Amino acid sequence: MELLIKNGFVYDPINGVNGEKIDIAVKNGKIVEKVNECKAKKINASGMVVMPGGVDIHSHIAGGKVNSGRLLRPEDHYRDFEKKTRITRSGVGRSVPSTFTTGYRYARMGYTMVMDPAMPPLEAKHTHEELSDTPLIDKASYPLLGDWWFVLEYLKDGKIEECARHVAWMITATKGYAIKLVNPGGLEAWGFGNNVSSLDDQIPHFGVTPREIIRGLCKVNQLLGLPHTIHVHTNNLGVPGNYATALETMRCVEDLAAGGKPVIHITHCQFSAFKGDDWRTFESGAEEIANYVNACSHVTLDMGQVIFTDTTTMTADGPFQYSLHTLSGNKWVNHDVETETSTGIVPFHYKRKNYVHATQWSIGLELALLIRDPWKILMTTDHPNGGPFIAYPKIVAWLMSRKAREATLKRINPKARSRSLLQSIDRELDFSEIAIMTRAGQAKALGLNCKGHLGVGADADIAIYNFNPETTDPSRKYKAVRRVFKKAAYTIKNGQIVAKDGEVLRHVNGATFWLNVQTREPAVLTAEMQRRFKEYWTVEYENYPVSENYLAVSHPITVKADV
Amino acid sequence: MGGCCETAGLGSVVLMSINEKPKLEATLITGRTIEQGVEKEYGKSSREYAESVAVCYIDAEDMKKLGVKEKTNVQVSTRFGSVVVKVLKSPRTPHPGIIFIPYGPWANSIIDPETHGVGMPSFKGVPATVEPAADKPVLSLTELLNAQFGKV
Amino acid sequence: MSVVTAVTCPVCGCLCDDIELTIHDNKVVKVKNGCAMCEAKFMGYSSEHRLLKPMIRKNGELVKVSITEAVKKAANILAEANYPVLYGWSNTSCEAISVGIELAEEVGGVIDNTSVVCHGPSLLSIQEVGIPSCTLGQVRHRADLIIYWGSNPWSSHPRHIERYTAFSHGRFKKSAWKNYVTKIKALVGRKKVQSAIKRLFVKEKIPSAVALSNFRHTPYLQTGKNSRKLIVVDVRRTKSAEIADYFVQIEPNKDYELLQALRALVRDQELEVDNVAGVPVEYLEEIVDAMVSCDFGALFFGLGLTMSGGKMRNIDAALSLVRDLNMRTKFVIMPMRGHFNVAGANTVFTWQTGYPYAVDFSLGYPRYNPGETSVVDILLRKESDAALIVASDPISNFPRKAAEHLTENPLIAIDPHMNVTAQVADVVIPSAFAGIEAAGTAYRMDHVPIPLKKVVEPPKGVLPDETILQRILAEVKKLKQANVREEA
Structure with a gap:
């Protein structure tokens, strides 16, 4: 099938296209030089923004942990459901949507690829069964390897190559995509109810430190030449003062970088950018993180933006989730996986009027705006930890419009407002920078050559948003920005229109x-x-x-x- | 004698009056046994399956009080029905006042169907009465189904 | 003759995957590593009670028909029904369950699985309290205290103790098997002492103290750093209780009281009674000491807890107890799931609909309200007007009142065996045994997915559940399209 998208304002940062009117030709699921104009189906995109399909580097959408979250929260589903139609399956939504609904909702927003970031290897089949039931989008998953006994043992003995061979076996065996580390060493300690609190703590029974694991797996990643870097959820996540741990984590692999290429991805950085000694003295550490990241080139980050809503937190960081449970008193699921990892789930409500929550909201946006290079900071909510992915249009609006930020700032906790750095930040991102943070940069960080751009040969995954940047100012009309990013005018997956104006047109599998x-x-x-x-x-x-x-x-x- | 109606607890009560058979007031538990687990794999129409589940395990002391011997028939009744099964001596005693029938159609004809709003009937801890029933037969599966549903 | 290794046993929630089968002439002739139930399953699955031909009830009699006719009849029943129930699912593969859910959605019915009559209350409690748990290997490597509450693994999950808990061998904790042998040797002597105590107390008329002597654990147990302790709580002295270090014999329907008492003791509160649920407080204190001083405790609970008085409140209390214990040490809790893939049924239901069982599609989207949308309640209210039963035997498992309404519905049974439900059904479709004659996936009680193997060919013409359901689904879709066309 041939397709021709005509007269849109194209934002394709990887190919240096910045809002120019270019026609995009599609044939057999790929972007091509040109198609037969008479035969091709034409989409009139005049007055609209055309971008590569959205890519999400970190979103918990499948597997045992996500499913436990669904099980835990019937109250989360009752108020948000989707009816069966002639084309689509029914399902439930909100913070932990069922699989079909997850696929439809991403596609409606113009997303075409999503990475599930935490797969316990022993339960990898479960993750893949759910991913296969998630329609319309491509996906991949990262096996959790930072506390795997094989890794700990090889690294203790300094056997990097042996470690690399086993990591290679594991990634292939679990059909994984990248090496994921979560609170390295802390999860093994959690097996007996303990944790680690610095990069140099000894992990009980194994005689290695988090620093050795991070460096070891970073070297392994390089030896194997994997497309993505190591994907790291830092130690001390969610603990005041942890910005220092995040800085230490980035610094500890500085010397391994070569050729200006990233060697580490710090995920949902907002949760690792806390300053202060406790919750009373808690404040933003975004400036320190941003200063460091601005001065180096071996790191990429994603935001982990907080949304003021009721959501379900879920990470492999068992000890962190337990502390969240004791802090909030909310119901708690723990699921440790033998020899490999752990899991924790706690429902959580981020409140505007709560000082800590409001500051967390600010930290995420501060990171995104203070880090000058959008290729280094990608947009996520760490779905559903900071909030469900359906809130992405809100974040786009905050990033593009100071006015949107002020509207929210006005309503948050006064102490958090007065301390927020956002008051002093004028920066407003343009569509090109948004395209980088939501697709091009994500695909580049993942090493996905066929995604995140509209050059010839790329997968024909395309999003079209009904917003005219020539006639409308996104800074002033931020509500329109929110509206158009919520429902893409067209979502094209592998050259097929799968959703139009928020309606799903076909139920097809992604890869x-x-x-x-x-x-x-x-x-x-x-x-x-x-x-x-x-x-x-x-x-x-x-x-x-x-x-x-x-x-x-x-x-x-x-x-x-x-x- | 009469008037005593303790239904649960470690103590068991045998009610008796002149010219009447002894009766045991007990708590009925239903559950799995390895024999039932094995026989169900062979098929539920088998005689072995029936023999593994149309039984009632009773405490040795209680059997004495009731005056019944192993492999004789007793009638177990609850508020929800009545069924005739064979007595077996409970292998691991003592637990007077507790009787056990393995899962199966015989047990299910007398358990409490009420789910108390959670979807599950009460398979365990149902107050029951046991009495000797030498004169009544243990129904086969087909007979039981016919008696209950008239459709086999 | 061929040998197949690493076969997964499709009997109980342990899902042991180390079974070795010898196959000769498309028959299993030898089973290695399995328990008695496993052996019975693999050796006896194709017994004389095996269903081989589809049947439809005509003039009150089940008569043999072609598979096409049976599928058409089944599709007709479902498509015409207003409120059909689709029930069973715990003894088949996740792949078949997945098709079943689509079928239920397509016909606007209720789909429910057997957890509704086993661990349904556990799931409801988990939704209220959460659950601190783990995979079974974690228990094997780390647990030094194991509790079975209202569960008799020796009979219901015969290899649970050996593979995953007290008698298994882990990285940090060793098997308690040696202790057990020592204990057995000493048991004869112990019994003599016991009966002496008993005689003494009976004279003094202190019956509860007699019970106390039953509770006392054996003092000669080695309590080395790496050893494990086993506690069994039950109303009956089960086989599992006999191998325990502590046996707590509890009065029926008193689990809730006992659990709350333990919670109080864990929080260092004094109890102002002498005994709870028939157990002396002094003894409970000993148990609590063992709980808070262990490195890693694991509580497994069975239907003794979910099915007795209090139901989900019992589980609430058990989950809360374990959650509280995490303030003192590491502690996990896990339901002892019965059927080999009941956890899988919950899992697939949840990822596709958001809810683990009792899912009602009658309004076009998943609704969940156990007590209302659960199958036993629907049957007791006599609301369903057709039923499809897959790999289950509700006529024999449900209370008589509920089974009664099921027999009044047009009833479709898909099963390998001529079970009780098939005997009273209107359409009977024979199916291949999942995990023997059909491959697929099942979830262990700790939610670890394990592949099921096809080791022999099913009898000629007998199809896997997944295929049968797909054919019924296709037929239903055809019928509905025809209806739409007619209306147009």
């Missing part, structure tokens, strides 16, 4: 991307490995890997590594 990491010497199943496998896990070796038939549409990417 699941995964890395087939081939090492020179593969991690072989020696008798020793088999013995360890039997000892460490309660499932058999041959039942552990995810076979390709768990992926509705499998999209393997082969990575060849010289180890």
